[in-house]
Amino acid sequence: MAEAIALVGCKGPDQEAEYLRILSAAMPEEQVIPFRVMDDAARAAARVAVVANPDPAEVAALPGLVWVQSLWAGVEKLVGAFDRPLPIVRLVDREMARTMAEAVLAWTYYLQRDMPAYARQQRDRVWRPQAYRKPSDMIVGLLGLGALGAAAADRLTGAGFRVVGWSRSPKVLPGIDAVSGADTLPAMLGRCDILVCLVPLTPETRGLVNAETLAALKPGAALINFARGPIVVTADLIAALDSGHLTHAVLDVFEVEPLPGDSPLWSHPGVTVLPHISGPTDMDSAAATVAENLRAFRRTGQVPDGVDAARGY
Numbered sequence: 001m002a003e004a005i006a007l008v009g010c011k012g013p014d015q016e017a018e019y020l021r022i023l024s025a026a027m028p029e030e031q032v033i034p035f036r037v038m039d040d041a042a043r044a045a046a047r048v049a050v051v052a053n054p055d056p057a058e059v060a061a062l063p064g065l066v067w068v069q070s071l072w073a074g075v076e077k078l079v080g081a082f083d084r085p086l087p088i089v090r091l092v093d094r095e096m097a098r099t100m101a102e103a104v105l106a107w108t109y110y111l112q113r114d115m116p117a118y119a120r121q122q123r124d125r126v127w128r129p130q131a132y133r134k135p136s137d138m139i140v141g142l143l144g145l146g147a148l149g150a151a152a153a154d155r156l157t158g159a160g161f162r163v164v165g166w167s168r169s170p171k172v173l174p175g176i177d178a179v180s181g182a183d184t185l186p187a188m189l190g191r192c193d194i195l196v197c198l199v200p201l202t203p204e205t206r207g208l209v210n211a212e213t214l215a216a217l218k219p220g221a222a223l224i225n226f227a228r229g230p231i232v233v234t235a236d237l238i239a240a241l242d243s244g245h246l247t248h249a250v251l252d253v254f255e256v257e258p259l260p261g262d263s264p265l266w267s268h269p270g271v272t273v274l275p276h277i278s279g280p281t282d283m284d285s286a287a288a289t290v291a292e293n294l295r296a297f298r299r300t301g302q303v304p305d306g307v308d309a310a311r312g313y
């Protein structure tokens with residue numbers, strides 16, 4: 001048997017036991033051991049760590065690591081966190097893409113069918129039909145056309161929405177209008193009825209959705225942020241909602257999570273707060289993906305494609 005795989009950064013003993021069981025079942029040929037119970041010899045021998053939210057000191061105590069497999073898709077906390085430049089392989093998982101695409105479609109329908117307005121009307125006992133908007137008359141803009149953005153684009157076009165997508169490098173995706181690069185952003189925003197944020201958090205995307213970008217959106221547009229909280233400037237978002245330029249924001253991610261009790265977002269009538277649930281990691285599917293990566297590594301000695309440290313994703 002090859003050296004053991006270190007499992008690092010689980011949230012408490014229950015999560016650790018669950019992850020250990022599922023990972024061991026997905027790759028019975030590997031020995032997966034929680035970092036905390038590894039002896040010095042096992043720590044010295046480990047070449048691969050599977051990590052949730054690892055303490056960098058624990059990763060530093062595994063001197064033989066060749067790469068780190070994350071159990072999450074967003075790895076901004078891992079980039080630059082370790083004492084040496086270790087390749088980080090983030091989770092790219094079909095089930096996560098399916099779940100995220102489903103969430104994007106669900107909350108797009110929520111906005112298209114004016115559910116926030118009907119909730120307010122019910123509270124005020126108001127009987128007033130809103131004008132119906134067809135999906136084919138609405139443009140949904142996707143910031144990010146990666147594993148999750150591309151799956152969302154597919155689901156949205158399948159439901160009849162028009163989709164425009166934005167990425168760093170040029171992309172060709174069936175049925176969508178894809179643009180790339182910073183200079184294309186203002187014109188793209190000006191077309192969007194709903195803007196969905198699915199870019200990773202990097203130095204370039206931190207604060208990307210700010211007063212200027214929000215002002216570039218079509219008047220009456222709505223925002224869905226399913227990526228990371230710091231991509232949106234909260235004060236600018238609230239100002240855009242208060243002015244009526246933006247009608248609603250569905251937020252799943254925040255600068256501080258859980259969202260603090262005194263955040264104005266909790267009670268803002270134009271905001272739907274979700275507790276980071278749009279694209280949860282499905283452990284069974286994630287473990288199968290991790291097992292695939294490990295088998296390829298054992299077979300070829302090649303580290304799977306990882307995060308580009310310079311780009312930050």
Ligand code: NAP
Pocket residue numbers: 073074075092096100143144145146147148149166167168169170181198199200201202204205226227228252253276277278279280313
């Ligand atoms: P990904 O495959 O790396 O795709 C990222 C996309 O963003 C790519 O299209 C990339 O462009 C684009 N991008 C990055 N920086 C950009 C920039 N400066 N300007 C324009 N486009 C830029 O990532 P993913 O798997 O789709 O995941 C996206 C993010 O979703 C994750 O990083 C994570 O933060 C978030 N997430 C949230 C949840 C949740 O539950 N809320 C769950 C999972 C993931 P290129 O194609 O040109 O590289």
